[in-house]
Amino acid sequence: MKIAVLTKAIPSYESSIRVDSSGSWIDESIVNYVVNESDSYALEEALQIKESLGEGSEVVVVTLGSEANTSKVIKDGLAKGADRGIFIKNESSTTDPLTVAKIFADNLKSENFDLILSGLQSDDMGSGQTGVLIGELLEMSTATLAIETQVEGDKIKVKRELESGWFQWVTLPFPASISIQSGINEPRYPSLKGIMGAKRKELNTLESSSESQKQSFVNLYVPKNEKVTEKIEGDADTIVAKLMDILKNKLKVI
Amino acid sequence: MVLVVLENQRGKIHPFSLEAVAAGQKFANELNCDLTILCIGEKVDELKSQAQNFKASKLILAKNDLIDMYSADGYSKVLSDVISELSPKYVLVGHSYMVRDFLPRVSAKLSIPFVSDIISVDFNSGNPHFSKQVFNAKLATSIEISSDQALLSFQSAAFSSDDIEEGAPGSVEEFNVQLSDSDIKSNSEPEFQESSSGVDLTAAELILSVGRGIESEDNLPTMQSLADAMGAEVASSRPVVDMGWLPPYRQVGSSGQVVSPKLYFSCGVSGAIQHVVGMKGSKNILAINKDEDAPIFEIADYAVIGDVLEIVPKLTEEINNSK
Numbered sequence: 001m002k003i004a005v006l007t008k009a010i011p012s013y014e015s016s017i018r019v020d021s022s023g024s025w026i027d028e029s030i031v032n033y034v035v036n037e038s039d040s041y042a043l044e045e046a047l048q049i050k051e052s053l054g055e056g057s058e059v060v061v062v063t064l065g066s067e068a069n070t071s072k073v074i075k076d077g078l079a080k081g082a083d084r085g086i087f088i089k090n091e092s093s094t095t096d097p098l099t100v101a102k103i104f105a106d107n108l109k110s111e112n113f114d115l116i117l118s119g120l121q122s123d124d125m126g127s128g129q130t131g132v133l134i135g136e137l138l139e140m141s142t143a144t145l146a147i148e149t150q151v152e153g154d155k156i157k158v159k160r161e162l163e164s165g166w167f168q169w170v171t172l173p174f175p176a177s178i179s180i181q182s183g184i185n186e187p188r189y190p191s192l193k194g195i196m197g198a199k200r201k202e203l204n205t206l207e208s209s210s211e212s213q214k215q216s217f218v219n220l221y222v223p224k225n226e227k228v229t230e231k232i233e234g235d236a237d238t239i240v241a242k243l244m245d246i247l248k249n250k251l252k253v254i
Numbered sequence: 255m256v257l258v259v260l261e262n263q264r265g266k267i268h269p270f271s272l273e274a275v276a277a278g279q280k281f282a283n284e285l286n287c288d289l290t291i292l293c294i295g296e297k298v299d300e301l302k303s304q305a306q307n308f309k310a311s312k313l314i315l316a317k318n319d320l321i322d323m324y325s326a327d328g329y330s331k332v333l334s335d336v337i338s339e340l341s342p343k344y345v346l347v348g349h350s351y352m353v354r355d356f357l358p359r360v361s362a363k364l365s366i367p368f369v370s371d372i373i374s375v376d377f378n379s380g381n382p383h384f385s386k387q388v389f390n391a392k393l394a395t396s397i398e399i400s401s402d403q404a405l406l407s408f409q410s411a412a413f414s415s416d417d418i419e420e421g422a423p424g425s426v427e428e429f430n431v432q433l434s435d436s437d438i439k440s441n442s443e444p445e446f447q448e449s450s451s452g453v454d455l456t457a458a459e460l461i462l463s464v465g466r467g468i469e470s471e472d473n474l475p476t477m478q479s480l481a482d483a484m485g486a487e488v489a490s491s492r493p494v495v496d497m498g499w500l501p502p503y504r505q506v507g508s509s510g511q512v513v514s515p516k517l518y519f520s521c522g523v524s525g526a527i528q529h530v531v532g533m534k535g536s537k538n539i540l541a542i543n544k545d546e547d548a549p550i551f552e553i554a555d556y557a558v559i560g561d562v563l564e565i566v567p568k569l570t571e572e573i574n575n576s577k
Binding site: 011013014016017019024026037096097098101123124125126127128129132133135136137141142143144145160161162163164165166167168169170171172173181182183212213214215216217218219220221222223225226227228229230231232233234236237239240243244246247248251253254 | 263326327351361362366369383387390391393394395397398400440441442443444447448483484492493495496502503508509512516517524526527540549551553554555556561564565569576
């Protein structure tokens with residue numbers, strides 16, 4: 001089975017995010033890029049499926065973005081056990097999910113993947129559409145928010161998470177594109193051997209086709225605080241004294 | 255024309271769909287156009303009985319045995335056919351898990367942009383811009399469309415179902431659904447609920463919520479002690495559950511429970527969108543986080559900038575001493 005895993009480089013949680021001088025993108029120079037969290041669960045799921053099927057399966061880690069931000073993402077995937085990598089170079093900050101999906105689909109079509117796994121959403125744009133869009137563009141079956149997968153011959157059974165504690169099993173024929181919910185497995189760490197071996201693995205660099213965007217950012221801004229927020233600062237003792245006053249006298253909860 | 259698509263959540267209109275109806279009426283007013291409401295799939299008549307109380311130009315029913323059970327294949331095909339026939343300018347839905355599952359398929363089929371998880375709309379004299387949160391809610395963006403049509407999904411509370419104008423649709427019509435067995439490639443089984451522990455966070459007056467800022471599972475007893483001292487239920491954000499520190503039924507957010515306690519006391523929770531939608535209705539929000547830029551502070555009444563692991567034990571001791 002040929003499995004693609006879509007991974008994305010996103011700013012780490014700890015990175016400070018500042019709007020750049022253009023007003024419609026962030027200052028990337030002060031940002032540390034890491035693998036999008038749910039994508040690492042998708043990679044682990046792909047590796048486990050490959051391992052359960054034995055010889056003859058392949059996991060390909062795929063990413064799109066600028067060279068500077070994404071190189072770590074591909075290396076990380078190869079070090080964890082992906083067999084090869086595909087890097088789709090795109091130096092412009094494309095934010096339209098459909099445009100992103102068309103670039104992926106154009107570049108991945110000839111690979112004829114049986115299965116494409118992706119994280120449920122990227123923690124930067126948060127659109128949560130890419131995996132499903134690609135599935136439709138490549139005429140694959142689709143499912144989202146998978147929290148368990150079982151390959152059964154020419155089909156894959158997926159346990160989907162619904163809202164407020166409900167679930168549903170869906171069985172899809174291959175080829176299928178499935179988005180993975182975080183928490184589905186325990187992502188592995190790369191071994192030293194994996195890290196060393198990653199350098200010898202195949203990495204194809206492809207140019208992204210130029211697609212026009214049908215939705216675009218007018219501007220980026222720091223959200224306005226909707227509430228009147230009382231800031232509580234100081235050393236721990238000062239803070240605790242203030243909290244006691246609030247809990248006891250204002251909120252009357254203790 | 256704007257089209258609102260209703261979702262059936264176990265016999266009732268999904269609460270997010272009600273908010274989409276309020277959005278649809280607002281769009282129709284602002285853009286001076288017709289509003290059509292579509293009832294699709296599972297037990298259309300259940301939806302119809304509630305939807306015929308909403309003021310709208312038209313109510314359309316899309317019925318077919320093959321979509322009695324939800325499937326992305328069936329729903330995306332039917333909605334695409336409806337859009338092709340009616341050519342709505344905007345298609346409005348709530349940002350539910352079902353919408354996330356099938357609406358991108360419609361976007362790709364018809365090459366219509368889909369702006370998801372919108373928090374507000376600026377009608378901008380007829381050329382609306384749509385705001386959404388990005389970069390883990392640290393920033394927001396305003397999005398413009400360069401296309402004749404767009405699909406829009408709204409985050410919960412972007413519009414209020416209290417604003418729905420009651421009335422009746424101008425007409426009720428059935429849509430001629432064209433589906434065959436070969437259109438449905440997947441096989442969906444009935445929805446089910448996994449056994450929970452009986453902890454009903456929605457009924458709790460006081461909630462102490464922990465996020466990845468507590469750093470380690472070893473610090474949970476410290477947090478539990480504060481919860482005990484206050485008489486609060488412990489809840490958490492998704493990462494804490496994913497790491498196995500707390501069971502899933504303790505989770506608050508889009509994939510967990512939606513709560514509105516008297517006090518939501520959050521410790522080391524960053525405030526990602528998926529968490530915030532589950533607790534922003536709390537009457538009071540007190541947040542401790544050492545990151546001054548943490549998005550949780552945007553919605554907090556009390557923002558404590560400090561080290562949760564230093565503050566919590568001292569606070570617990572003070573509370574216990576004061577009893």
